[in-house]
Amino acid sequence: MTYDVLIAGGGNAALCAAISAAKGGASVCIVEAAPKAWRGGNTRHTRNCRLAHDEGNGILTGPYPVEEYMEDLMRVTKGVTDEELAALTLERSKEVWDFLAENGVHFQPSLGGTLSLGRTNAFFMGGGRSMLNALYRTAEDLGVVVYYDAAVTGLEIEDGFFLAADVTHGWDGDSPKADRIEARAFVAAAGGFEANIEWLTEAWGPAAQNFLIRGTPYNTGGLLRLLMDAGVQTTGEPDQCHAVAVDGRAPKFDGGIVTRLDCVPFGVVLNADAKRFYDEGEDFWPKRYAIWGRLVAAQPDQVGHVIIDAKSFDLFMPSVFPPETANTLEELATKIGLDPEQMRQTVDTFNAACVPGAFDHTVHDECHTEGLEPPKSHWARPISEPPFYAYTLRPGITFTYMGVKVNRDARVVMENGTVSPNLFAAGEIMAGNILGQGYLAGIGMTIGSVFGRIAGTEAARHVRN
Numbered sequence: 001m002t003y004d005v006l007i008a009g010g011g012n013a014a015l016c017a018a019i020s021a022a023k024g025g026a027s028v029c030i031v032e033a034a035p036k037a038w039r040g041g042n043t044r045h046t047r048n049c050r051l052a053h054d055e056g057n058g059i060l061t062g063p064y065p066v067e068e069y070m071e072d073l074m075r076v077t078k079g080v081t082d083e084e085l086a087a088l089t090l091e092r093s094k095e096v097w098d099f100l101a102e103n104g105v106h107f108q109p110s111l112g113g114t115l116s117l118g119r120t121n122a123f124f125m126g127g128g129r130s131m132l133n134a135l136y137r138t139a140e141d142l143g144v145v146v147y148y149d150a151a152v153t154g155l156e157i158e159d160g161f162f163l164a165a166d167v168t169h170g171w172d173g174d175s176p177k178a179d180r181i182e183a184r185a186f187v188a189a190a191g192g193f194e195a196n197i198e199w200l201t202e203a204w205g206p207a208a209q210n211f212l213i214r215g216t217p218y219n220t221g222g223l224l225r226l227l228m229d230a231g232v233q234t235t236g237e238p239d240q241c242h243a244v245a246v247d248g249r250a251p252k253f254d255g256g257i258v259t260r261l262d263c264v265p266f267g268v269v270l271n272a273d274a275k276r277f278y279d280e281g282e283d284f285w286p287k288r289y290a291i292w293g294r295l296v297a298a299q300p301d302q303v304g305h306v307i308i309d310a311k312s313f314d315l316f317m318p319s320v321f322p323p324e325t326a327n328t329l330e331e332l333a334t335k336i337g338l339d340p341e342q343m344r345q346t347v348d349t350f351n352a353a354c355v356p357g358a359f360d361h362t363v364h365d366e367c368h369t370e371g372l373e374p375p376k377s378h379w380a381r382p383i384s385e386p387p388f389y390a391y392t393l394r395p396g397i398t399f400t401y402m403g404v405k406v407n408r409d410a411r412v413v414m415e416n417g418t419v420s421p422n423l424f425a426a427g428e429i430m431a432g433n434i435l436g437q438g439y440l441a442g443i444g445m446t447i448g449s450v451f452g453r454i455a456g457t458e459a460a461r462h463v464r465n
């Protein structure tokens with residue numbers, strides 16, 4: 001089998017690349033590791049992407065200039081980014097709305113309770129799955145061939161030049177069935193390695209065994225490993241990732257957005273020793289939720305327990321799984337497996353340190369603790385009104401950052417510094433070029449859309465030339 005452009009992956013980055021390459025006149029084949037019902041990787045779980053724009057448009061509520069976007073990015077990454085590629089991404093994010101809309105994606109105003117993103121982030125009508133369905137429909141109309149249940153398991157690359165890929169699809173008796181697909185250009189859009197617990201363990205140690213993977217089980221990093229073996233340069237650290245604290249009862253994979261818990265600022269968070277370990281009221285939750293995955297990962301057994309009382313129960317988005325509940329703290333401690341005496345002592349000490357004040361969860365209010373380590377800076381109120389509630393937290397990995405190094409054309413850079421003429425990468429697999437650390441809500445999809453378009457366009461140009 002031979003195509004002009006072969007694309008590995010079936011999420012946003014792959015689809016943006018496929019559509020752009022097909023519009024550039026190339027014959028395009030997508031191989032997606034997941035079966036059709038599970039196509040689309042982590043993109044299925046998304047809701048929005050962050051786009052620069054000079055004015056509001058009726059759905060985006062106001063301007064979000066590139067300069068402001070850049071300041072936001074520099075703040076969260078603390079400057080650990082390739083500034084040239086970051087600037088390119090943010091500048092070209094201005095084109096993403098029109099590109100997606102032209103290819104069948106519809107937008108809607110931001111949802112209530114979604115981290116105040118109405119000005120900066122474009123929400124997909126029907127979420128990521130419906131956005132993907134639109135892009136698949138467009139790609140297929142353009143003649144793009146899609147194979148499902150088909151993973152790239154081998155690469156033929158000579159001196160940085162792509163020749164062919166082995167694609168494994170199903171079984172022939174006891175042996176995996178594989179085909180060799182030749183192409184004149186290859187786009188790697190196969191996500192990060194967040195679903196590969198073994199690889200996470202190399203980076204995080206045994207703690208990784210207790211991580212929950214919020215997205216697809218198919219992003220195992222197999223293609224990233226093949227590219228590394230072929231001498232492609234990597235960027236980013238293996239332990240850098242987006243990780244949030246999710247409900248401990250979430251499934252091991254694919255729990256998605258609904259397993260997130262937003263109650264931390266309203267209570268105290270205790271570790272397995274029934275002790276507090278971080279300021280729960282340091283800042284508004286949208287600005288802090290992405291640090292709690294790491295915080296919980298650093299605790300014994302990688303577990304945390306949020307304890308709140310009756311007066312806080314209606315202040316956050318309801319959870320999918322009901323909390324444990326009890327009329328006394330001791331009873332609650334027993335239910336969640338904590339030492340009742342220690343939990344009582346921790347809560348009593350916290351309650352005694354709360355300085356009375358006017359509680360207002362919409363501002364940085366004056367309710368804080370005094371003489372307590374760690375402090376609670378805002379929204380600190382004694383946990384005293386039964387019933388008491390507990391949610392168990394686990395680290396939930398969204399996606400890993402270490403990936404392949406690319407240039408402005410989305411071409412991969414080899415270890416010896418040369419640039420491959422026909423190997424491209426887009427999406428999570430190269431997100432580490434922009435995201436050395438930290439996260440800005442909605443930028444994952446922006447990186448995939450911008451670099452997917454560039455990769456597809458450049459791959460088609462390479463084929464034409």
Ligand SMILES: Cc1cc2nc3c(=O)[nH]c(=O)nc-3n(C[C@H](O)[C@H](O)[C@H](O)COP(=O)(O)OP(=O)(O)OC[C@H]3O[C@@H](n4cnc5c(N)ncnc54)[C@H](O)[C@@H]3O)c2cc1C
Nearest residue numbers: 010011013033041042043047152190215427428442444445
């Ligand atoms: C719960 C959740 C919510 C999120 N919400 C948002 C959001 O609202 N906004 C945002 O910007 N970001 C969000 N993200 C991050 C976002 O999902 C990613 O940044 C984005 O989807 C990456 O797109 P991608 O195409 O690179 O990867 P993916 O969409 O993950 O696609 C990778 C694809 O590669 C396939 N694949 C893997 N290995 C192989 C192989 N060897 N051969 C062939 N195919 C292979 C997989 O099956 C998959 O289809 C969220 C992530 C999660 C988990």
